[in-house]
Each structure stands twice: as C-alpha cells, then as structure tokens.
Amino acid sequence: MTDKKKLISRRSLFSTGAGLGALALTTKSLLAKEANKKNLPPNVPEWTEALGEGVDANPYGMPSEFESHVVRRNVEWLTASTESSVNFTPLQDLEGIVTPNGLCFERHHGGTTIINPTDYRLMINGLVDREMIFTLDDLKRFPQVNKFYFLECAANGGMEWRGAQLNGCQYTFGMVHNVQYTGVKLSDLLQETGLKNSAKWILAEGSDSSGMTRSIPIEKIKDDCIVAWAMNGEALRPEQGYPVRLVVPGWEGNMWVKWLRRLEFGDKPYMTREETSKYTDLLSDGNARMFTWVMDAKSVITSPCPEKPIIHRGFQQISGLAWSGRGKIKRVDVSLDGGKNWKTAQLHPPVLDKSLTRFTIPFEWGGEELLLQSRAIDESNYVQPTIQELQKIRGVNSIYHNNSIATWLITKSGKVDNVRLG
Amino acid sequence: MTDKKKLISRRSLFSTGAGLGALALTTKSLLAKEANKKNLPPNVPEWTEALGEGVDANPYGMPSEFESHVVRRNVEWLTASTESSVNFTPLQDLEGIVTPNGLCFERHHGGTTIINPTDYRLMINGLVDREMIFTLDDLKRFPQVNKFYFLECAANGGMEWRGAQLNGCQYTFGMVHNVQYTGVKLSDLLQETGLKNSAKWILAEGSDSSGMTRSIPIEKIKDDCIVAWAMNGEALRPEQGYPVRLVVPGWEGNMWVKWLRRLEFGDKPYMTREETSKYTDLLSDGNARMFTWVMDAKSVITSPCPEKPIIHRGFQQISGLAWSGRGKIKRVDVSLDGGKNWKTAQLHPPVLDKSLTRFTIPFEWGGEELLLQSRAIDESNYVQPTIQELQKIRGVNSIYHNNSIATWLITKSGKVDNVRLG
Numbered sequence: 049m050t051d052k053k054k055l056i057s058r059r060s061l062f063s064t065g066a067g068l069g070a071l072a073l074t075t076k077s078l079l080a081k082e083a084n085k086k087n088l089p090p091n092v093p094e095w096t097e098a099l100g101e102g103v104d105a106n107p108y109g110m111p112s113e114f115e116s117h118v119v120r121r122n123v124e125w126l127t128a129s130t131e132s133s134v135n136f137t138p139l140q141d142l143e144g145i146v147t148p149n150g151l152c153f154e155r156h157h158g159g160t161t162i163i164n165p166t167d168y169r170l171m172i173n174g175l176v177d178r179e180m181i182f183t184l185d186d187l188k189r190f191p192q193v194n195k196f197y198f199l200e201c202a203a204n205g206g207m208e209w210r211g212a213q214l215n216g217c218q219y220t221f222g223m224v225h226n227v228q229y230t231g232v233k234l235s236d237l238l239q240e241t242g243l244k245n246s247a248k249w250i251l252a253e254g255s256d257s258s259g260m261t262r263s264i265p266i267e268k269i270k271d272d273c274i275v276a277w278a279m280n281g282e283a284l285r286p287e288q289g290y291p292v293r294l295v296v297p298g299w300e301g302n303m304w305v306k307w308l309r310r311l312e313f314g315d316k317p318y319m320t321r322e323e324t325s326k327y328t329d330l331l332s333d334g335n336a337r338m339f340t341w342v343m344d345a346k347s348v349i350t351s352p353c354p355e356k357p358i359i360h361r362g363f364q365q366i367s368g369l370a371w372s373g374r375g376k377i378k379r380v381d382v383s384l385d386g387g388k389n390w391k392t393a394q395l396h397p398p399v400l401d402k403s404l405t406r407f408t409i410p411f412e413w414g415g416e417e418l419l420l421q422s423r424a425i426d427e428s429n430y431v432q433p434t435i436q437e438l439q440k441i442r443g444v445n446s447i448y449h450n451n452s453i454a455t456w457l458i459t460k461s462g463k464v465d466n467v468r469l470g
Numbered sequence: 471m472t473d474k475k476k477l478i479s480r481r482s483l484f485s486t487g488a489g490l491g492a493l494a495l496t497t498k499s500l501l502a503k504e505a506n507k508k509n510l511p512p513n514v515p516e517w518t519e520a521l522g523e524g525v526d527a528n529p530y531g532m533p534s535e536f537e538s539h540v541v542r543r544n545v546e547w548l549t550a551s552t553e554s555s556v557n558f559t560p561l562q563d564l565e566g567i568v569t570p571n572g573l574c575f576e577r578h579h580g581g582t583t584i585i586n587p588t589d590y591r592l593m594i595n596g597l598v599d600r601e602m603i604f605t606l607d608d609l610k611r612f613p614q615v616n617k618f619y620f621l622e623c624a625a626n627g628g629m630e631w632r633g634a635q636l637n638g639c640q641y642t643f644g645m646v647h648n649v650q651y652t653g654v655k656l657s658d659l660l661q662e663t664g665l666k667n668s669a670k671w672i673l674a675e676g677s678d679s680s681g682m683t684r685s686i687p688i689e690k691i692k693d694d695c696i697v698a699w700a701m702n703g704e705a706l707r708p709e710q711g712y713p714v715r716l717v718v719p720g721w722e723g724n725m726w727v728k729w730l731r732r733l734e735f736g737d738k739p740y741m742t743r744e745e746t747s748k749y750t751d752l753l754s755d756g757n758a759r760m761f762t763w764v765m766d767a768k769s770v771i772t773s774p775c776p777e778k779p780i781i782h783r784g785f786q787q788i789s790g791l792a793w794s795g796r797g798k799i800k801r802v803d804v805s806l807d808g809g810k811n812w813k814t815a816q817l818h819p820p821v822l823d824k825s826l827t828r829f830t831i832p833f834e835w836g837g838e839e840l841l842l843q844s845r846a847i848d849e850s851n852y853v854q855p856t857i858q859e860l861q862k863i864r865g866v867n868s869i870y871h872n873n874s875i876a877t878w879l880i881t882k883s884g885k886v887d888n889v890r891l892g
Contacts, residue, residue: 087589089603089732091804096677100581102552103709107541112528112712114587119529130524143652143700149570150531151704159522165536167509169785189786190760194566194818230565253744255518278565278869280702282573287525290534307517337623364611398615398820406616406725 061415075315082152094322097277105234115166117141117263120151129350131159132258134201136222139369144396145196145404147225149280153286155201155223157322158258161307162398167321170275174251174313177242185279190232193274195297196403198371200224200343202300202327206434206447208454212468217353220454220466224371226404229295231276234269234311247313252294255309263302263317264296272297275308292298298373298447299341302327343373345432346451347380347407347424358462361415366393367408372426377405379425384411386419386469387434418458419469436470491762501829502534505721539563542573545641548629553581554680556623558644560668560775561770561791565650566818567618567826571702575649576709579744580680580710587713592697596673599664599818606699612654615696617719618825620793621764622646624749628869630857630876639775640889642876646793648826651717653698656691656733659859669735674716677731684725685739686718690763692718697730713719719793722870724749754865765795767854768845769802769829770874780884783837788815789830798828801847806833807857808841808877808891815844828853838879841891858892 087093090130110120120135134155137147155161165184173179178317186247204223207213214220217396243266250269254260264273274295277284296303302322317323317339329337347370354359376399381390393407407422424432435452441451457467473716509515512795533540549555559569571583576582585605595601598795602813616691629635631848636642672691677862681797686695696717699706706712711728718725739745739761751759771790774780792799798821815829845855857874879889 083589083591084586089588089591089593093585093589093677093731095585095729096581096679099553099679100578100583101709103542103544103555103576103578104552104558105582106572106709106796107543107557108533109542109574109576109707109709111571112705112708114712118704120525120531122525122530132523135525141705142702142703143614144650146568146650148702148704150528150572152531154525155532156522156525159524160527161517161522162535163515163517164509165502166507167505169505169511171511185781186726189782189784191832192565192789192818192830196820204850210645214792225487228566228568238782250567252690255515256838257521259518280568281564281566282540282570283534283563284530287523287531290536309515309518312509333772344785359607360611362611365614367614382859390749396614398618398787398822400820406612439774 065314066252075181075237081444087451090439106465109440111164115302117169118151120153120220123214131226132157134223136217136218139222139224139350140217140353142350143367144404145226145369145406146280147227149227149282151287152225152285152288153223154202156256156258156287156306157260158256160287161256162286162418163255163291163307168307171310172237172241173310174315175244175247175315176238178240181201184235187232187275187277187292190236192230194228194230194231196226196228196400197225197276197295197297198224198302198402198404199304200371202302202340202343202448205450208452209446210444211435212466214468215354217348217350217355220350223301224347224404227279228276228281230278231274234273234275243313245316245407249314249317251312251314251318252308253310253312254305254306255307260302260305260322261318261320262305262322263320268296268299282457285419298343300327300343303341327448329442329448330445332445340449344451345372345374345421345424345426346370346379347432349382349420349422349456352420352458352464353456354464354466357464358458359414362410363410365408365410366420367406368422369403369404370407370422370424371404372430373402374430375427376401377424378427378429380407381423382409383423384418387453389420390423415460417460420456420458421453423453434469473498484723502795505868508638511693528749540573542575542639545636554579556645558640559647560640561644561772562639562775564772565789567791567828569647569648569649571704573798574649574710575594575623575645577645578680578709578728579680579682580678580706582709583678585677585713586707586728590713592714592730593732594659595664595668595732597669597737598660598735599666600662604659606739608830609654609697609699609714613660614652615655616650616652617696618648618650618822619719620646620648620826621723621726622793624762624765624870626639627872630874631868631872632866634888637776637888639770642759643770645723646826649701650703651696651698652700653696653717653822656695658696659697665744668737671736671739672729672856673734673740674725674727675734676727677729682724682727682742683740683742685742686725690718710740716739720765722749722765723839727761735741749870751864751870752865752867762871766871766873767794767796767799767846767848767852768792768843769854770876771804771842771873771878772879774842774886775878776886778892779886780835780880783835784881785832786832787832788842789828791826792829792846793824793826794846794852795824797849797858798823799846800849800851802829803845805829805843805845806840809843809875810865812845839882840882841874842878857890
C-alpha cells in the first residue's frame with residue numbers, strides 16, 4: 049500500500065485540473081470502442097428511459113450479454129475427442145479469488161456423466177471393519193466442512209515445457225479454479241466404517257464411463273480429504289462430479305475423482321492406468337517420476353496478459369493469482385525486467401491454505417517494452433522456479449507439473465506476448 | 471467439535487454391524503424417492519455405460535437438471551409489478567458462505583437496466599475540487615480491493631413483524647446474499663477529485679428508470695465504500711448493477727445503488743423519496759425512524775427449515791447463517807426448546823467482517839417436537855433480539871429492520887413450520 053499511496057499522491061492519476069468531461073479526453077484508451085454520445089453525461093442515457101426486465105425474468109441469473117466472451121474454451125487440436133478433453137478457465141477476465149461455477153475448467157476422460165441423485169450411492173469397501181454404502185442424504189448427516197481450495201490439473205502449462213507455445217493466459221494457466229467446497233471429511237466417514245491397521249492406500253473410483261481411478265495414501269485421506277457435494281454454495285455442477293466428488297486439497301486435479309462411486313482400502317497402491325501410463329513425469333534418462341501429487345507454488349499475472357493488452361499509458365495495476373499445494377502463499381514478487389529486479393506485491397485477504405490468492409501491484413507505463421514476471425513464495429519457503437531451473441532436474445519430456453515463472457512481453461503498442469527468456 | 475466427536479463415538483451414526491447394503495436399509499429416509507435398483511451397487515449404473523457430453527457442450531456451465539428447484543422466487547402478491555419488486559435467494563438450498571451469482575436475490579424499482587459498458591460513465595460532482603467523469607476502464611486503473619460482504623434488504627423478514635406469515639426460509643430470510651466484490655475504494659477516487667471541507671454527504675444516483683437515489687454520510691464514504699465492477703470473480707450481473715454498483719458494507723441494500731451513474735457531494739442529506747417516504751421505520755407514536763442504515767446482527771437456520779424437513783431420525787446437523795453490519799460474528803447459539811436452553815454452534819472459517827458466516831451444530835432427533843432457534847452475537851457484543859424485545863421499542867408498523875430470532879417448529883413427522891412464540 050505504500051507504493052500505491054506514493055504513486056497516487058506524487059502525480060494525479062489523470063493529471064487534469066480541468067472540469068467535467070476532461071477526463072474522458074485525457075484517458076482515451078488505445079483500444080477503446082467509441083461510445084454512443086447520446087448516452088454520455090449530461091444526457092439521459094437511453095437505458096434510463098425505459099422499464100427494465102422484471103424479477104421473474106431469470107429465476108437463475110446469467111451474465112450480461114456484453115460478457116459473452118467470458119467462457120471456458122477448448123484447444124481444438126489438443127485432444128482427439130471432446131469427451132476425453134479439457135477446457136480452460138478464462139483467468140484473464142476474472143477478479144478476486146472465487147471462480148464462478150459456470151467458468152470452472154472441466155477435464156474429463158469419458159464426458160460429463162449425468163447422475164440422478166436419488167440413485168447415487170457411495171460404497172466404502174476393502175480393509176475396513178464394516179463395508180458400507182451411503183446415500184447422498186446419509187453423507188449430509190455428517191459434520192460438514194466448508195473450505196476454499198484451488199484445483200489444478202497436473203497438465204496446466206504442460207504445453208510450455210519446450211517453449212512458449214500458446215499465446216494466452218487462458219490456455220497456459222486456465223486449468224485451475226478455486227471454489228468453496230462443502231462436504232464431509234473422509235476421516236469422519238472412517239469413524240463409521242472403521243479401518244484395519246493394514247489399510248495404507250485407498251482406491252478412489254469414479255462412475256463415469258472412463259472408470260477414473262487413482263490411489264491415494266492413507267495419510268492424506270486422514271489429513272484433509274473431503275467427500276464434497278457443493279461448490280460455492282450450490283450443488284456441484286455436472287461437469288464437476290455432481291452429485292459427489294473427492295476433494296484432495298493441494299494435490300493434482302485428476303485425483304479429485306468426480307462422480308465418486310467407491311472408495312476401496314488396500315495395503316498397497318493400485319497402480320491404475322492414470323498413475324502409471326498417464327500422469328507420470330518422464331525424465332531425460334528414460335525413468336519416470338510417479339505419484340507426483342503435490343502442486344508446487346505457482347503464480348500468473350492475469351492483467352495485463354496476452355488477452356488483456358495494456359490500453360492506457362500512466363498509472364495502473366498489475367493483478368494476478370498465486371497458489372501452492374503446500375499451504376498459504378507467503379509472498380509474491382513482480383518483475384518488470386525479466387527477473388533482474390523484483391518488487392513485492394500486495395496480497396489481498398483472505399489468504400487461505402491451498403487456495404488461490406489475489407495479488408496486485410501498481411505501476412506506471414510510459415510506453416516502454418517490459419518483461420513482466422511474477423514469482424510465488426509459499427509458507428514452506430518454496431520459491432517458484434524459472435523454467436531453466438526446472439528443466440535442469442526434470443528435462444523437457446513431461447507435460448506435467450510445470451510451475452515455472454512465465455514471462456509476458458509488453459510491446460511498445462501495449463500488446464502482450466507469452467515469451468520464453470534465455 | 472467436542473460435541474460432534476462425542477456424538478459420533480458414543481453411538482455409531484448408522485448403528486449397523488452388518489455388511490454391504492445394510493446401511494441403505496437402516497437409514498431409509500422418511501421422504502426419499504425410490505431409487506432405480508438397476509443403478510445400485512453392485513450393478514454398473516446406466517450412466518457409466520455411455521459417453522457423457524464433451525467439453526464444448528457448455529462454455530458457460532449451468533446447474534444439474536436435478537437442481538432445477540434451486541432458483542430465486544418472487545412472492546406474487548407482495549408487489550404490484552415485477553419491475554418494482556424483489557425475488558428471494560434460496561438459502562435453504564445453499565451451503566457455505568458464497569452465494570452463486572445466479573441465485574443472488576434481486577430488488578429493483580424500475581426493472582433490470584441493460585447498459586453497454588462502452589457507454590458507461592460515472593460522474594463525480596458537487597463539493598469536490600475537480601468534477602470528473604470516469605469510464606469503466608478508468609475505474610479499473612485504480613488500486614483494487616476484493617472483499618466478501620453480505621448485502622441485505624432492509625425489508626428482509628418485513629412480513630414477520632406482526633406474526634409468522636410466510637412459511638419458508640426463502641421468503642422470510644432470502645433478501646440477503648454474500649459475494650466477493652472487486653472494485654475501487656471510493657476514498658481512492660476522492661484522491662483524484664479532491665474534496666471540499668464543506669462536503670458532508672453524498673448523493674448516490676442510479677441510472678435505472680426509477681432514478682434510485684440515496685444520501686450517505688461522508689464518514690461511511692471515507693471508511694469502506696467501494697465502487698464495484700465484479701462479484702465472485704466475474705463482472706456484476708445485470709440485475710446486480712452491471713457494469714458498476716456502489717457497495718456500502720453492512721448497511722441496508724437499497725443504498726448500494728446499482729447501475730451507478732453519479733456521486734454528488736453536498737453539505738446536507740438530500741432527503742430523497744427512498745429515505746423519507748420509503749425505507750423509514752414508522753413507530754407506534756406516529757414518528758418514523760429515518761436513516762436506519764446499519765443491518766443489525768441476525769441469523770437463520772437454513773437446514774432444517776420449512777423447505778427442508780427432517781427426513782431422518784438420529785444423528786444429523788443443524789446448519790445456518792449469521793451476519794452483522796457491525797463487524798464479525800463472534801458467536802451463534804442454537805436452542806431446541808424455543809430459547810430456554812442454548813448451545814454454542816461451530817463457526818466455519820473464514821469468519822469475515824460484515825460477511826455471512828456459516829454455523830453448524832450436530833444433534834440427534836428422536837421424533838420429538840422441537841422449537842428450533844438461532845441467536846447471533848457480533849463482535850460489538852450486540853445480541854440478536856426476540857421479536858418481543860424488538861416490538862417493545864419499535865412497535866409493529868414497520869416493514870424494515872426486523873432482525874429478530876425466528877422459530878422453526880419441528881413436528882413429530884419431521885415437517886417444519888415458521889411459528890411465533892409468546
């Protein structure tokens with residue numbers, strides 16, 4: 049806030065001593081559309097002259113017609129089908145830390161499964177004292193938790209391992225969303241089923257047509273996993289696992305099994321397709337890292353970005369998101385010169401455990417070229433690495449767990465490009 | 471949490487030593503629909519046998535078809551038109567503290583106004599050093615704040631002054647919602663316009679067809695008012711003031727002027743229709759309280775409630791919401807016997823300033839009649855009153871600022887009725 053106050057007081061944002069109307073002139077944006085002069089002050093705008101729609105028009109409200117560009121998007125060439133595919137959250141159009149449910153990215157392996165909640169059952173079997181089956185109503189009788197958590201796909205930024213390939217914030221960072229989940233702690237369900245001492249792993253099984261399955265170690269299950277039925281207050285959306293999904297805080301998204309059908313306890317990992325053939329990280333020497341669950345600290349500048357060019361010279365804000373699977377974000381630094389110099393950004397409360405955190409920092413743009421970067425540090429003191437640091441250890445074969453610092457090149461026209469330094 | 475642990479350990483929730491399938495039998499709900507047996511374990515459910523919809527099906531996602539009852543609702547007889555009317559948030563169907571944007575209640579005096587953001591302007595005039603006009607892009611250049619705040623209509627629960635009239639949680643408490651707003655502090659805008667010493671009040675003017683106008687004292691403006699353009703991450707919804715509304719934290723909703731057009735600074739209140747004829751509280755002696763801005767501490771049990779009857783005997787949760795315009799919620803008490811005995815509920819973090827706060831408390835139901843109440847205490851130590859305490863001071867003429875304790879009568883069948891005690 050010190051920076052902000054200094055900037056504002058040092059020089060008026062819109063340095064005009066003139067009266068009404070002067071501002072619109074001095075801040076004419078580089079890309080702005082022309083306004084309809086009939087609607088500008090001191091005229092009465094056209095929308096004031098007619099009654100608007102009544103309260104019954106939209107029992108479930110939708111965004112403005114002028115925001116129709118704010119949607120999830122698919123990269124057409126990325127996957128062979130849309131049923132085993134992914135779309136991306138439009139981070140560049142979002143503020144704060146809540147992702148609206150309708151814009152949460154969607155990754156599935158057999159399409160969105162439609163389940164009648166009356167027919168829904170969750171089975172817990174294997175190395176438990178009592179194998180049990182729960183209805184949705186049963187689950188809702190347990191003590192509830194309400195937690196904001198980010199969910200990130202392990203492949204977020206996966207196309208960037210070998211260079212800056214996709215020129216957009218949405219496509220390079222948009223496999224992440226952040227909502228408040230409501231559900232029951234899996235450890236509370238285990239008080240009912242009991243657990244044998246030999247139980248060391250769980251198999252989480254989805255009821256989608258891909259039969260999505262992942263192994264999770266018992267320590268994580270006992271720590272903070274949630275069997276969730278609501279997101280941002282309302283029932284889970286169909287593409288997010290309605291009526292029930294697993295929440296595995298801070299760990300890669302494919303483990304958060306959707307349309308959750310069964311939890312089987314065993315004494316060793318199940319070595320499913322999704323943790324052996326898929327979602328492993330191939331190293332340079334031909335070996336692959338397996339069970340790379342935690343999503344390490346990461347950040348992205350959402351404005352400006354390739355989709356949000358700079359349209360004004362002068363005072364304005366850099367805004368972005370940071371997150372870590374290891375806990376809270378402790379600090380975010382921003383560089384204008386490709387990492388030579390760093391300034392610390394302001395974090396916007398609430399700064400929550402394993403949740404997206406909004407940061408902003410003010411700056412003045414005089415039309416010069418910039419190399420914009422952000423770097424997240426989490427409460428474990430892990431520092432978001434450069435791609436070079438990551439490649440030294442991990443090579444370039446993987447498409448997973450790329451949490452490296454991105455660079456937005458601001459050109460003299462205000463255009464923003466995703467570039468690779470060094 | 472002590473209560474919860476004790477209850478769970480004392481007696482298994484579903485007290486069954488039997489194996490798979492036993493649970494569904496013992497917990498057969500009183501009202502549950504019959505499941506399709508072909509979809510129950512160990513059968514493979516029908517939805518697993520077919521590919522689901524692909525990722526391009528819904529660029530902006532919507533709730534499940536099985537949640538179509540979760541919508542905003544209007545009380546048909548309450549107002550003469552739908553353009554000057556209100557609908558209600560379905561609190562009984564929501565969890566956590568975030569209200570999804572599509573379910574935020576909507577109150578307007580001339581219908582929902584549709585504004586092309588290119589034509590949007592905010593004028594600041596009157597007792598300032600420099601009268602100025604801001605575009606939406608201008609506003610977004612300022613330092614941003616991101617804050618969760620509840621917005622409650624002064625008339626929420628207004629029909630209940632003379633008795634329990636409406637038998638529903640949605641209709642008696644649903645004129646409240648809670649989202650994260652993004653915008654610029656009005657005090658930061660004033661650094662640009664300057665402010666004359668004589669400026670003591672502001673007139674906030676909407677550009678809707680009703681020309682909604684309210685006076686706000688300068689102390690509140692300087693304290694925490696926000697000129698906001700986003701809610702829960704995305705642009706404001708049309709019915710919530712797209713593209714810009716005023717946020718007046720903790721104060722009655724009609725002051726949060728939507729489709730905000732103009733802020734005029736003056737040396738006295740403007741005595742508009744909405745603060746003289748309307749939104750004043752008529753007392754028994756014929757005098758009216760005016761400028762009753764703050765929304766006092768209040769709470770509601772959202773489950774069970776008239777729309778959410780109890781469907782199981784045995785262990786389950788009471789869940790509700792509490793809020794206060796004076797700060798954070800400090801404590802919520804719950805009574806099962808109409809206020810004779812109280813137990814303290816668990817508050818779910820984050821517990822934020824002037825935000826909805828979720829509380830829960832476990833209980834066991836044996837089929838007996840209950841008189842369920844909740845009572846909020848805020849950090850100023852204000853205690854939510856009974857209707858009798860409120861009526862002693864305020865009479866029964868008003869339709870505003872009824873923050874009294876509600877009573878849900880649980881009947882022996884599990885049905886829930888809104889009743890008045892005493």
